[in-house]
Amino acid sequence: MPPRKRPPPPVKASDTPPETKPKLAPPSRPTAAAASPSPASSPGPRPPPVPILPDSILNAFPPPEREIYKLVFSGGDRGMTQTEIRTRTRMQPNTLSRHLRSLTSATKGVLKVVNSVHKRAEKMYMDARIDPSPEITGGTWYRDGQLDSDAVAAARRRCRDQIDRLGGVATADAIFAGIGRDCPSTAYSIEQIRDILRTMALDMELEEVRSTGVGEFSDLRAGRVCYRRGGAPQGGMMEGIPCGVCPRVDECSPDGVISPKTCVYYKKWLQMDF
């Protein structure tokens, strides 16, 4: 079964300054490689950067294994699940498993198993020499199919530090340039930085604002999207009383089994025995 193609994300013209071209596309997906065409425009897997194994090697394999290898190789950097291989080759599951074990073994090692972020229940196979695409691995923020929380936290910390260094408010481009200058080993892309900044704005750790060109924005052109440190979170009048966060509020009624008079949360809050 071919992997489901996600529609391309909408191009946000207001967030993309005209003088800066994104290094990678699509913008909402973190990518680890150089520029490549968007998934929606390519009809299938992208052509692998390495050639298929020569016939001199393939002829040494039994015909079924040769067929399996060629099929998996055609999947490119997106790989192929065992189900897809079985569907196309119409092999019995036991037979297929035996052949796949042989191809991935240390003696032959022409195929490898990759964990997919989206299909964790199934193994994915691809040519051992090919790097899996970011759609399979999840990109920079994923490692072995799991979110790399440390990498995300480190990126957030670097963005925060850059904003402080740049005077408290900065554009995504300035933050990206600053991180590249201070931490050249990180090799983030501008789109990855933008993704992190948007996430931090959602968390209210940062505030996304538009420059007015005056005051604290005097160094920035008016209308540019910038980020500054978010203030202390406000609100929370409702959560100060037991009813606000009560998991049983829908079952509570004035004279019911669950009522304020019988409520254990009120008892705890007021520290009194009824």
Next chain:
Amino acid sequence: MVSQHGILLAVSIISDHFGPLVSKVCGCLLRHGALPLQEIVRRLELSPGQVKNSLLVLIQHNCVQAFNSPRGSGDKTATHYLANFDNILHRQRFSKFLSVIRADIPESEALLEGLLQNGRLTFDQLVERTISKVPEGSITPSREEIRMNFNKLVFAHYVERCPKPEPFFDPLVDEQSTSTRKRAKTVEIALSIDKKVVNTASLSDAERFSEIPYIMEDASNANDSTHSSIAGTKRKHNALEVDAELNSTIAENEVLWRANFEKFIFCLKKKFCADRKKPKLKVGTHPIWEAFFEASLIERDNNSVTSPINGILERVGQKEGGTLMTLDHITRVLEELNCNPSSEDPDSFILALGKLEARASKKELSGFELESDLSRIVEASQNEEIESLVKKKYGHAAFTIFRLLVRDGCPMETDKIIDTTILDKQIVYGTLYKLLKDDYIETERILSGTGTGNLQFFVWRVKNTFREQFIDNLYHAALNLRQMVNYIADLLLEGSKDDTKLRNRKNILILALTRHDDSLMLFNGF
């Protein structure tokens, strides 16, 4: 239509203040809308006398508005009674209203207290009450002094003349005229029947806030003036004098006055917005922000605060560090705080050169006012309240996901949520399920029949009723707090060894209820 717990809360307030019988009548009107007397009697199975007395109490305290409506065909009309939910809720805020007056016109606090306690009074009744409340040995205020203090309340719009007792309102005619206006393609805000009835009963502003006129005693001497030699002028002068005296008599003896809740709510709204924004202000801008609100004069509407620049400058000068601020700095800070000029009079605005005292000697500024749109602050505060509760109840991931869905407003695929929030897939799934279970969000399964197999994926969006649900929870929480206060009050009456402990707990609950009421006003009132 008021939500279920809103009705229970209102009934609870009326029951505490006026007893269970009146609260039954009030509850019936809140649940079923405007009803005539016979219908209320039929539904509640009470005697007409009981229902009538209950309605009188509710009308006296501005919780019910009567109006005439056509009955069947022909010219017959029937009196219907409509419960005013907002005014019922305001009853638990009287102490806040008094604190507003205490800060603004302290000498009139006792007069307002009389109106709040009694619902509506004539000026004569208010004078009588004020004199009766004077402690022995204290100086009794004169009638003129009381009138002066009362007119201060009227001038500031804290007090108003009561609306028409039984205006005519025909819902059918109103809907037909509405459709005519629709054909004319004019944009109108859709009002509920309740709001339309209240608007129909309201007096014009000029009449509503018309002060009690003073009768000049010197006017009677004008009759003997040698300047009034022409007989016709003298007769006209007498007639005018009689009219003025009659107007004053009517205003004092017959006109009913009540507290203008709209004004008090607006004062509380200003204070809330001012305090809400303070933690986000940069150092040094607090005095300017406070001065802007303190300098506000008569408001044009309930969504903006307008302050003259002169007033702002004067108040900034009185604050710590204010004298060192230049006019340029102050106006720049105000513009950064979204306080925009409302008057186009650039000639009157001159850049200050130096301290504020020097500036005062230059050309006086006039006609330069600044507005601040409070609705944006209120809306942002509402979102912060709901998001904060989601964070407390479901965790930080839920907070991020919920904000994403609210901000986008359109259905979003699961993978897109994972990509945008950069959260672990399992955490996203679990969080979406929790929010779905508690009706914050909804989902839709999309089937994709492309390729060799059928694929399905889910899209998520916030439920369009999540605000109403939150408001209902607010009412529920207020109801529970009130119930607890009453419960502890009952325990205190029964007598207990832990009296002090119980009183402390009661005070905690009352404070919590007072603070919680700010949330109620934020979502229904501001």
